[in-house]
Amino acid sequence: MGKVILEVKNLKTKYITRFHEDVYSVDGVSLKIEEGKSLGIAGESGCGKSTLALSMMGYYFPPLHYTSGDIIIDGVNISGMDPDKVRTTILGSEIAYIPQAAMNALNPTMKIIRFIEDVIHAHDKSVSKQEIRSRAEAYFKEVGLPPEVLDRHAVELSGGMKQRTVIAVSTILSPKVLIADEPSSALDVTSQKMVIKMMKDLMKNGHIRAMMFITHELPLLYNVTDDIAVMYAGQLVEYGSAHEMVFDPIHPYSHGLMGSILVPEEGTRGANLTAIPGTPPNLKKPPVGCRFAERCKYAKPQCFYTAPAERMFGENGTRMYRCLMDEEELREVYANE
Amino acid sequence: MSERKDYTNGPLCLSGRNLTRVFGTGAKQNVAVDHVNFDFHEGEFVSIVGESGSGKTTLSKMLLGLLNISEGEILYQGKPRDISNRKKLNEYWKGIQPIFQDPFSSYNIFHKIDAVLLDCIAMRGGKHLPYEKKVEMMTEACSFVNLKFAELTNKYPFELSGGQMQRLMIARIFLLKPKILLADEPTSMVDACSRATILDMLLNLRDETGMTIIFITHDIGLAYYISDTIYIMEHGKFVESGKADEVILNPQAAYTKRLISDVPKIHEEWDLSTVEMNNTL
Numbered sequence: 001m002g003k004v005i006l007e008v009k010n011l012k013t014k015y016i017t018r019f020h021e022d023v024y025s026v027d028g029v030s031l032k033i034e035e036g037k038s039l040g041i042a043g044e045s046g047c048g049k050s051t052l053a054l055s056m057m058g059y060y061f062p063p064l065h066y067t068s069g070d071i072i073i074d075g076v077n078i079s080g081m082d083p084d085k086v087r088t089t090i091l092g093s094e095i096a097y098i099p100q101a102a103m104n105a106l107n108p109t110m111k112i113i114r115f116i117e118d119v120i121h122a123h124d125k126s127v128s129k130q131e132i133r134s135r136a137e138a139y140f141k142e143v144g145l146p147p148e149v150l151d152r153h154a155v156e157l158s159g160g161m162k163q164r165t166v167i168a169v170s171t172i173l174s175p176k177v178l179i180a181d182e183p184s185s186a187l188d189v190t191s192q193k194m195v196i197k198m199m200k201d202l203m204k205n206g207h208i209r210a211m212m213f214i215t216h217e218l219p220l221l222y223n224v225t226d227d228i229a230v231m232y233a234g235q236l237v238e239y240g241s242a243h244e245m246v247f248d249p250i251h252p253y254s255h256g257l258m259g260s261i262l263v264p265e266e267g268t269r270g271a272n273l274t275a276i277p278g279t280p281p282n283l284k285k286p287p288v289g290c291r292f293a294e295r296c297k298y299a300k301p302q303c304f305y306t307a308p309a310e311r312m313f314g315e316n317g318t319r320m321y322r323c324l325m326d327e328e329e330l331r332e333v334y335a336n337e
Numbered sequence: 338m339s340e341r342k343d344y345t346n347g348p349l350c351l352s353g354r355n356l357t358r359v360f361g362t363g364a365k366q367n368v369a370v371d372h373v374n375f376d377f378h379e380g381e382f383v384s385i386v387g388e389s390g391s392g393k394t395t396l397s398k399m400l401l402g403l404l405n406i407s408e409g410e411i412l413y414q415g416k417p418r419d420i421s422n423r424k425k426l427n428e429y430w431k432g433i434q435p436i437f438q439d440p441f442s443s444y445n446i447f448h449k450i451d452a453v454l455l456d457c458i459a460m461r462g463g464k465h466l467p468y469e470k471k472v473e474m475m476t477e478a479c480s481f482v483n484l485k486f487a488e489l490t491n492k493y494p495f496e497l498s499g500g501q502m503q504r505l506m507i508a509r510i511f512l513l514k515p516k517i518l519l520a521d522e523p524t525s526m527v528d529a530c531s532r533a534t535i536l537d538m539l540l541n542l543r544d545e546t547g548m549t550i551i552f553i554t555h556d557i558g559l560a561y562y563i564s565d566t567i568y569i570m571e572h573g574k575f576v577e578s579g580k581a582d583e584v585i586l587n588p589q590a591a592y593t594k595r596l597i598s599d600v601p602k603i604h605e606e607w608d609l610s611t612v613e614m615n616n617t618l
Binding site (some may be wrong): 044045048065071145146148149152156158160161164188189190191192193194196197200216217218219220222223224244256257259260261262263264265266268269270273274275276277279280 | 341348351388472483498500501528529530531532533534536537555556557558559560561562582585586595596597599600602603604605607609612614615617618
């Protein structure tokens with residue numbers, strides 16, 4: 001077992017709306033990422049994937065509020081830290097975060113080098129501009145981007161190049177963890193491949209030590225990350241290695257998700273897709289029992305009033321699922337379908 | 338694995354002969370669709386696959402009669418399409434109906450959902466039917482797409498989720514029963530589980546009514562799952578076309594091969610070692 005870089009213990013956060021209602025967006029998530037590993041988070045829109053990313057960085061700006069739980073980055077507990085302090089000491093140097101569609105939000109009036117100056121100056125005001133430029137040029141060369149990009153404006157770059165620039169800018173301080181939220185979903189398949197290769201190379205060359213990848217595209221997760229966690233209504237319902245999750249999902253929700261994968265391979269055409277009817281629960285009033293019970297084909301009466309706990313299983317007890325039914329029982333149900 | 342009926346030999350429904358669309362003139366001339374030929378048969382599920390900027394949407398707008406044709410012609414049911422005046426265009430639109438990518442901008446926000454569906458009934462000549470009959474038709478259409486009509490009456494479109502809106506679009510098509518349905522990326526804005534539901538509904542719709550479905554997408558895995566025939570489009574031209582199995586499992590054109598190899602798969606390794614960074618500024 002490698003060294004744990006990022007650990008989250010029973011993290012609970014909520015949004016408070018302007019009508020003073022609580023929305024329990026992340027509700028008891030525990031996970032860890034070891035050195036050199038990558039974790040993928042899958043789940044449908046609105047299940048809390050992006051909120052989990054924000055919560056894991058300690059980035060609590062209203063309406064997001066911290067409730068309880070621990071966030072430990074390389075042995076240092078940052079939970080409860082002042083968000084302004086997080087911005088200047090954690091973000092960029094400990095955890096780098098690429099929000100969804102970040103590449104479309106680059107200020108069009110600024111050259112790329114100015115973004116890098118901003119990042120470095122937020123942490124250390126004493127670095128001179130010449131030093132930043134030479135550092136940036138060396139780093140861009142290393143990650144496979146032409147240094148001329150530094151003197152361009154964002155609008156002059158193509159989509160794939162813009163996204164790679166965003167990744168380079170956000171990892172210039174060699175953060176321990178990179179959290180990427182849908183980094184490639186707005187790109188075509190060719191540029192997507194370049195972005196993924198760049199992120200994998202960053203890991204290989206030691207610029208980042210662990211990675212969290214958020215997307216709803218399962219074939220992509222399978223190819224990029226070591227582990228996959230499936231999220232539903234603010235909780236993780238299952239996690240395990242990428243191979244186990246795709247070929248042997250246990251939780252009814254992940255079973256349904258994996259059954260809807262579409263790839264251009266033999267056997268896809270005419271295959272029976274599993275569709276999950278219904279909509280996720282309202283997180284203002286999360287259900288008392290299992291959150292998935294309402295949409296679950298196999299739900300029993302007790303599922304509606306008993307909340308399932310996390311259960312470990314698998315060879316070394318490394319996999320987790322959150323369901324009242326036993327592993328054998330679920331496997332039998334799937335086999336009989 | 339369920340066997341699907343072969344629809345690829347039916348009578349011709351929509352064809353294109355040297356269909357071309359040019360934007361701009363002179364040095365800035367841009368040929369978006371470049372002399373394409375195709376034959377879509379009745380009941381056939383056709384996918385047009387291409388990356389962004391390949392001309393998919395331009396082609397679909399021409400098929401819908403929303404965009405003028407620069408050169409060539411479109412044959413509708415074997416005869417040259419005539420949409421020279423508004424009356425003929427309306428007649429043509431009874432035969433071809435679209436579903437667009439963004440369900441949120443496909444509805445008139447001031448119209449309630451029953452008004453949307455009542456419009457469809459009126460368009461099919463059912464304007465003077467008794468109201469009970471109309472409700473029956475609307476209920477049937479909604480239940481076809483797993484929606485409950487009783488819950489939808491008196492609601493506005495924005496009260497629905499994206500997946501529900503897109504399904505309501507299909508309910509519209511179910512009421513209109515056009516000869517051709519043109520679906521332009523209908524699943525790119527909904528998530529994976531709703532996507533499976535919508536795809537299966539489209540397949541059922543085809544089997545039930547025998548309509549031709551033209552499916553425009555950039556997702557080659559999805560196109561392979563759903564369609565009988567696939568057309569691969571690059572820079573306004575069809576570089577490859579044929580039955581889904583032939584095109585995907587045995588691609589001939591270099592572009593198709595590249596497109597397939599660039600998509601992440603689950604049984605084959607996704608080769609990242611050959612990726613060349615495109616660093617042209």
